[in-house]
Amino acid sequence: MDTSTIVILDFGSQYTQLIARRIREFNVFSVVLPCTVPLEQVRALQPKGVILSGGPCSVYDADAPATDPAVLAMGVPVLGICYGLQFVVHHLGGKVESAPAREYGHAQVSVVSETPLFRGLPETMDVWMSHGDEAKALPEGFVLTAKTSNAVAGIANEARRIWAVQFHPEVAHTRQGMELLKNFCLEICVAKQDWTPEHFIQATVERVRAQVGDGHAICGLSGGVDSSVAAVLVAKAIGNRLTCIFVNNGVLRKDEFAKVQRTMREGLGLNVVAVDASDRFLTKLAGVTDPEQKRKVIGNEFIAVFDDEAAKIFEAEKSAGEEVAWLVQGTLYPDVIESSSVHGPSHTIKSHHNVGGLPENMKLKLIEPLRDLFKDEVRRIGRDLGMPEEILERQPFPGPGLAVRILGEVTADRVALLQEADEIVVSEIKAAGLYRKVWQSFAVLLPVKSVGVMGDQRTYAYTCAIRAVESEDGMTADWAPLPYEVLRTISSRIVSEVRGINRVVYDITSKPPGTIEWE
Incomplete structure (x- = not known):
């Protein structure tokens, strides 16, 4: 891609992808x-600058993540963040020690030395810290540029074109973080603001055409934003050689199987094969209560269904001398970083069916055109592709569907209960004009029964939890303060209309420490 590139080297921070997202917000390409x-792979990208991410380790750990120190001598600007600062200090002859008091959360930083990195920023800034070690002695040639009341917060060696900060400019809690990253990318690295949705679409279409050649592809379609945009993008590349397969896995939302078929065929003009495999999935899920196992079961069965459908299409194509060889999935960056160490030694939080549990003998090769994008970027791409807002503004829905919103065993009866409750939540959120204002809003069925009274009779039924969160990208989230009247209406309707649920609670946990989904 003929654009200015900022390379981010991932040392395992859960915030790494936020760095990429922030940089792309001002139309600079980041990888x-x-x-x-x-090192040769970094050089091959001809980066305008390099950013060293944070990470959960100490530079003195036996398995401490490290990059080739020669990256610090490439001649392009380098910005170290948190662990990145400690890596710079440690490998250039300074000293890093365990901090007497770990800094985690909000902190106040004072700028003590002029530097292009802080140009235009206030002398005192509110920032977000998350570190247990700190720089005690700076390497030769480095100067202190910022500090907190008890620790080094910024250093620089402008002759060597190296800057570093102990805080995290990429998170929203650092108020001037975007300005700092802009200073690094635009002023110090002189990167061009030439990465746009148009560039991404053009490059992706060319890459997919080269990958697929004269072959065919199958797209795993869910009806959500990610798979829909992936399908339209790939269809733009290979046209009618894309067949979209929509599988009813038994844990979809109410009436979703019929709605998605109608939207994809009539709204987007996609070639859709619909497969009702609900009994097949529910049979596999019988007796399974562990959330990770649920994801693995659904992921494996998902691929098995695809193999079966692909075999049918293979037979049809063989007569024409062609083959189906590719499987398209709508995997996003947050899926990847929360599921694996693909982009470095990141701590695994949970697996996603898109990126975990794929059988080694899977017959289809993967195309994941969106795996380097965040949700807001996917929506931007969709708009540039001319897709309707009705699809693009849909709230995220987990790949394993309602299976990870039913705590405990997944049965047909429990799925039906949750479908009814979830439909009420979504309809009332929409009626209140809140659907586009919250990131996600949904119901969760708990494996807890409690006593209630309805119509002067004792009941003993399930508890339903309501979850609504506000977020920019799904990496972090705050619980949404829904109006009491909306909560009252939702609760009243669920208890009155859904036989089998007699109690409703509201989840007020943010991410972190919780996750958005319950499993």
Whole structure:
């Protein structure tokens, strides 16, 4: 891609992808690579600058993540963030020690030395800290540029074109974080603001055409934003050689199977094969209560269904001398970073069916055109592709569907209960004009029964939890303060209309420490 590139080397921080997202917000292309990537691969990208991410380790740990120190001598500007600062100090002859008091959360930083990195920023800034070690002695040639009341907060060696900060400019809690990253990318690196949705679409279409060649592809369609945009994008590349397969896995939302078929065929003009495999999935899920196992079961069965459908299409195509060889999925960056160490030694939080549990003998090769994008970027791409807002503004829905919103065993009866409750939540959120204002809003069925009274009779039924969160990208989230009247209406309707649920609670946990989904 003929654009200015900022390379981000990932040392395992859960915030790494936020760095990429922030940089792309001002139309500069960024790419995340594992910190262990060979130096030649970094050089091959001809980066305008390199950013060293944070990470959960100490530079003195036996398995501490490290990159080739030669990256610090490439001649392009380098910005170290948190662990990245400690890596710079440690490998250039300074000293890092365990901090007497770990700094985690809000902190106040004072700028003590002029530097292009802080140009235009206030002398005192509110920032977000998350570190247990700190720089005690700076390497030769480095100067202190910022500090907190008890720790080094910024250093620089402008002759070597290296800057570093102990805080996280990429998170929203650092108020001037975007300005700092802009200073680094635009002023110090002189990167061009030439990465746009148009560039992404053009490059992706060319890449998919080259990948698929004269072959055919199958797209795993869910009806959500991610898979829909992936399907339209790939269809733009290979036209009618894309067949979209929509599988009813038994844990979809109410009436979803019929609605998605209608939307995809009539609204987007896609070639859709619909497969009702609900009994097949529910049979596999019988007796399974562990959330990770649920995801694996659904992921494996998902691929098995695809193999079966692909075999049918293979037979049809063989007569024409062609083959189906590719499987398209709508995997996004947050899926990847929360599921694996693909982009470095990131701590695994949970697996996603898109990126975990794929059988080794899977017959289809993967195309994941969106795996380097965040949800807001996917929506921007969809708009540039001319897709309707009705699809693009749909709230995220987990790949394993209602299976991870039913705590405990997944049965047909429990799915039916949750479908009814969830439909009420969504309809009332929409009626209140809140659907586009919250990131996600949904119901969760708990494996807890409690006593209630309805119509002067004792009841003993399930508890339903309501979850609504506000977020920019799904990486972090705050619980949404829904109006009491909306909560009252939702609760009243669920208890009155859904036989089998007699109690409704509201989840007021943010991410972190919780996750958005309950499983």
